[in-house]
Amino acid sequence: MPAFDKARLALAIALGSLALGSALALAGVSAWLITRAWEMPPVLDLSVAVVAVRALGISRGVLGYCERLVSHDTALRAAGDARNEIYRRLAHGPADVIARLHSGDLLARVGADVDTFADVLARALVPIGVATVLGGAATVVIALISPVAAAVLGLCLLIAGVFAPGLAARAVRAQEAVARQQQSGRDIAAVTALEHAAELRVAGRLPTLIAESEQRQRDWGAAIDRAAAPAAAAAAVPTLAIGASVIGAVVVGIGIAAHTAPTTLAVLMLLPLSAFEATVALPAAAVALTRGRIAAHRLTDLVPTKATGSPVVVTSPTSTPVLQANQLRAGYPGGPTGRPVTWTLQPGARLAITGRSGAGKTALLMTLAGLLPPTGGQVTIDGVATSALTESELRSAVCYFAEDAHLFSTTVRDNLLAARGDCTDDELKRALASVGLDDWLARLPDGLNTVLTAGATSVSAGQRRRLLLARVLLCSAPVVLLDEPTEHLDAADGHRMLRALLDERHGLLSGERTVVVATHQLGNDIACPRLSVGNGG
Incomplete structure (x- = not known):
């Protein structure tokens, strides 16, 4: 099914890491600048930090925009290539694959399921890659100041980046599968009503079919809502992890305050706040990844084998066969x-x-x-x-x-x-x-x-x-x-x-x-x- 360009994926992760890395560096430099300015040094001592704050603030927005361009371009390319491959397999593969499915279900799979799987890049793979890079970098920087604070930060990052997304994915898996079934049922009813409206109206069944499609839409929305509830609960876990990390940093900072510069303590306190910026998106990334896996399974079921690439050449036989x-x-x-x-x-x-x-x-x-x-x-x-x-x-x-x-x-x-x-x-x-x-x-x-x-x-x-x-x-x-x-x-x-x-x-x-x-x-x-x-x- 959709195959992402690995080089473009790596570029998107790199740009996303640089964008949030700029935010991480901005937090550190800002903490140093605020604390150092409190000491009222000569203005020239602060000029480099002031310029760095401006540069990092600008680069964060520019790099974030570039990451969006690359990731969405890659996802759209993958979706287009996937549809071309699906159409090719359907054209050259066994016809019974199509015969066993309603045109509405085919439409849902070739349309919505391909889009859902392509969304995995922008909504799951890139956030996961960025969070991994940024979390590791933040932990290393904090370790240079205090290994204990780094251990606390690392543990909280694991809770926010692994436990919370896993909880969200496990909670929504069953509901998402049900939602996909309801979506297919809705599309089947809607396409049937569109394709055979005249016959259904004569038979008196068109209002019933429209009502069925509307009910399927409501059932699909209800299933999506049920899937969103546990995901919302899991999304609160990173916030709790942020609070625990900041409290841990404060406790460690009090312990080392006697022999640590105030500017270093400020960096120790504020840096974890930016370190968690990437992990906040991970529960939603886990949900997107779960939806993508369900969509990939439905697409694989649609075209289970790779069709031969040989073109079909139709010729005119010299005689009619028996x-x-x-x-x-x-x-x-x-x-x-x-x-x-x-x-x-x-x-x-x-x-x-x-x-x-x-x-x-x-x-x-x-x-x-x-x-x-x-x-x-x-x-x-x-x-x-x-x-x-x-x-x-x-x-x-x-x-x-x-x-x-x-x-x-x-x-x-x-x-x-x-x-x-x-x-x-x-x-x-x-x-x-x-x-x-x-x-x-x-x-x-x-x-x-x-x-x-x-x-x-x-x-x-x-x-x-x-x-x-x-x-x-x-x-x-x-x-x-x-x-x-x-x-x-x-x-x-x-x-x-x-x-x-x-x-x-x-x-x-x-x-x-x-x-x-x-x-x-x-x-x-x-x-x-x-x-x-x-x-x-």
């Missing part, structure tokens, strides 16, 4: 599986997969496409199991078109080129005309260059469906698997489109290509083999 299912069972990971099916599709065959919604039609298509592993039996292409084919070989032979395929916020041309990148404009226009979008294209202000600024919401549901069908026509794969290709079309248009897809006499797709369509709108007058599916447990 697609065969042998005692094939299909289903999503952890869900029910369908009954076993066995059949052979010769080149140019047509097959309609029918069944009620939720019967397993989509899972079967994804298994045929090699996107889901079979739960039983196998799928072969020209006698070779799909699991034995490379991704390039598989994508060149079979292409799956999902019901909810994405329309991008770019031009009409680019949305069609997603199917095949070397299409000419004439090919794109012919494909649009074949699916009944020629008049729509003519009305667009910039034709194929018109930008669909809001993606799928820039067009009607029927236009979106036809655009996705145009991609099917442009795709070069000889075997195409279509999931509900006529959904959201009116009954008459949908029927005509299904006949054009499944009845080779109507020629929407070449008779040499194998076509498998999953639908629940198939009319009795469409002549093609049919396979009825249902969950067999």
